[in-house]
Amino acid sequence: MKILVPVKRVVDYNVKVRVKADQTGVDLANVKMSLNPFCEIAVEEAVRLKEAGIATEVVVVSIGQTGAQEQLRTALALGADRAILIETELNLDSLQVAKLLAKVVGNEQPQLVIIGKQAIDSDNNQTGQMLAALTGMGQGTFASKVVVADGKVAVTREIDGGLQTVSLKLPAVVSTDLRLNEPRYASLPNIMKAKKKPLDIVAADSFGVALQSQVKTLKVAAPKVRQAGVMVDSVDALVAKLKQEAKVI
Amino acid sequence: MAILIIAEHNQQALKADTAKTVAAAAKIGGDIHLLVAGFQCAAAAAEAATLAGVTKVLLADAVCYQHQLAENVAALVVELGRDYSHILAAATTHGKNFLPRVAALLDVAQISDVIAVESADTFVRPIYAGNAIATVQSADAIKVLTVRSSAFDAVATGNAAPIAAVAQATDAGLSLFVSEELTKSERPELTAAKIIISGGRGMQNGDNFKLLEGIADKLNAAIGASRAAVDAGFVPNDMQVGQTGKIVAPDLYIAVGISGAIQHLAGMKDSKVIVAINKDAEAPIFQVADYGLVADLFVALPELEAKL
Numbered sequence: 397m398k399i400l401v402p403v404k405r406v407v408d409y410n411v412k413v414r415v416k417a418d419q420t421g422v423d424l425a426n427v428k429m430s431l432n433p434f435c436e437i438a439v440e441e442a443v444r445l446k447e448a449g450i451a452t453e454v455v456v457v458s459i460g461q462t463g464a465q466e467q468l469r470t471a472l473a474l475g476a477d478r479a480i481l482i483e484t485e486l487n488l489d490s491l492q493v494a495k496l497l498a499k500v501v502g503n504e505q506p507q508l509v510i511i512g513k514q515a516i517d518s519d520n521n522q523t524g525q526m527l528a529a530l531t532g533m534g535q536g537t538f539a540s541k542v543v544v545a546d547g548k549v550a551v552t553r554e555i556d557g558g559l560q561t562v563s564l565k566l567p568a569v570v571s572t573d574l575r576l577n578e579p580r581y582a583s584l585p586n587i588m589k590a591k592k593k594p595l596d597i598v599a600a601d602s603f604g605v606a607l608q609s610q611v612k613t614l615k616v617a618a619p620k621v622r623q624a625g626v627m628v629d630s631v632d633a634l635v636a637k638l639k640q641e642a643k644v645i
Numbered sequence: 646m647a648i649l650i651i652a653e654h655n656q657q658a659l660k661a662d663t664a665k666t667v668a669a670a671a672k673i674g675g676d677i678h679l680l681v682a683g684f685q686c687a688a689a690a691a692e693a694a695t696l697a698g699v700t701k702v703l704l705a706d707a708v709c710y711q712h713q714l715a716e717n718v719a720a721l722v723v724e725l726g727r728d729y730s731h732i733l734a735a736a737t738t739h740g741k742n743f744l745p746r747v748a749a750l751l752d753v754a755q756i757s758d759v760i761a762v763e764s765a766d767t768f769v770r771p772i773y774a775g776n777a778i779a780t781v782q783s784a785d786a787i788k789v790l791t792v793r794s795s796a797f798d799a800v801a802t803g804n805a806a807p808i809a810a811v812a813q814a815t816d817a818g819l820s821l822f823v824s825e826e827l828t829k830s831e832r833p834e835l836t837a838a839k840i841i842i843s844g845g846r847g848m849q850n851g852d853n854f855k856l857l858e859g860i861a862d863k864l865n866a867a868i869g870a871s872r873a874a875v876d877a878g879f880v881p882n883d884m885q886v887g888q889t890g891k892i893v894a895p896d897l898y899i900a901v902g903i904s905g906a907i908q909h910l911a912g913m914k915d916s917k918v919i920v921a922i923n924k925d926a927e928a929p930i931f932q933v934a935d936y937g938l939v940a941d942l943f944v945a946l947p948e949l950e951a952k953l
Contacts, residue, residue: 407773409907409908410907412776412907413773413776413777415776415777421777422772422773422776422777489754490745490754490755491748491749491752491753491754491755494749513889514889516773516774516888517772517773518772519757519758519771519772519773519774519888520755520757521741521745521757522745522748522755522757523745524745525715525741525742525743525744525745525746525749526745526746526748526749526755527749528715528746529719529745529746529747529749529750530749532819533819534716534817534819534820535715535716535742535746535820536820537715537738537741537742538738538742540882550823553738554738554882554883555738555739555883556737556738556739556836556883556891557827557828557883558825558826558827558828558881558883559825559826559827560712560822560824560825560826561822561823561824561825562712562714562820562821562822562823563820563821563823564819564820564821565818565819565820568819573882573889574872574876574882574889575875575876575882609754610753610754610783610784610785611754611756611781611782611783611784611785612781612782612783612784613779613780613781614767614780614781614782615779615780616772616777616778616779616780617777617778617780618776618777618778619771619775619776619777619778619914622914622919622933622935623935625919625931625933625934625935625936625937626935626936626937627931627936627937627938627939628936628937628938629938630938631938631940631945631948631949631952632952634920634936634938634949635949635952635953637936638897638918638920638936642897642917642918642935642936644840644896644897644917644918645840645864645897645953
């Protein structure tokens, strides 16, 4: 079966972003960009399913600017077979992304879509669920275990009180949580091989999807800064501060 | 203009997040209807009717809603939701699961993790792990929002809203519930606790989390953990506080053996008072802590327990 893995280029998770002075957004000039960590887990899971003989082809797709080719090459180096870049200069919302991905699903007919549960820039946690809705598929969100067998996928999901397992008909959408797997590193030979793997570039406006979002960002501000605290030198002093000064215990 | 809130419950009782979501809806203004979808969940509906500000409770009691699978709940909410100007749910794993599906089926955007309501169409939400705060305005006919419950105070009880049964029962037939494995705990829930004590990689192993238990008992606190502690297998993952775990804002947060990575801070930096106990004086956690103690946790924790 074919697996489709949507991936996103985001600011590296170790970077502490700064808000622009004019409050129009965060400053991403000259900031290190990477594959979103949850997408890395999604690619890893797809590649493992291929190595287990369950998947036959892993296709990665990204939507964004030319630079996203870099992250697609990373995914190819991790074991994906081919890549699609849907190119646009616009900053799309989850709904527009899901609509474009639904078109890709229509073209590619994958049996399984594995997607990260959220991107660490917008923190939306929506695209997988929206894609499942638009394609009429079942969804297994926040997966920590995925078992494909007999035309079904059993997904163990991380929920607030613990774990829940659901069984979905294929095709289905699975979104990855952190503990699904430990992504591998791309080896140098694989990085070289990835340069030769196919990467198709398609313009986003060729899909016939309205790309304008109904949501407008009015401003982006820095969060409130916490007042500098004090260091105490003993447990006694700490307990005294909490009782008398902060009055929280 | 009326607002539909999808209640979160375990059939018997409402989760605390629901009363906080109602508080967010009250800031938008308008009639507030609460949907309780489940199986044999009349008790939860009765409790929902007591929440201040709720004008009607809709009760969808059918076996296909028993495990609140996203496919079935979303179909129901889409059916009911077309008559509303706003559809809200708490930004819990349940709300995050089904609500984007609702939004896509209604062909509108979703605004996730709202921390403030500026007006009926303008909302505030954190992005980049809480390192930036975005104010967004939606022109969609129906606004679909998940609400970060730590940012709102629960509404009072004592109301007696009417309860109306909803006849629809759609099984989408896409998914089946297999099993559930819930972590048992006598302590308060993490997202509702007034005091939280969390352990990180510095705890060294799962057994050492017992050092936190005595203190948690004395303070009636919940116990949390950093991703490092969860990934190392010290504790189950539903204890994780952070960008991708639970977001909490208790009166007192005690971070023990936690360095304070961006992703952890995203989950707790709105706590009223933060205490850090760490042996590394350079740990970033001290930059957000109101009170910091540089000490070996294996010495400091027993002493703290004794002195409370």
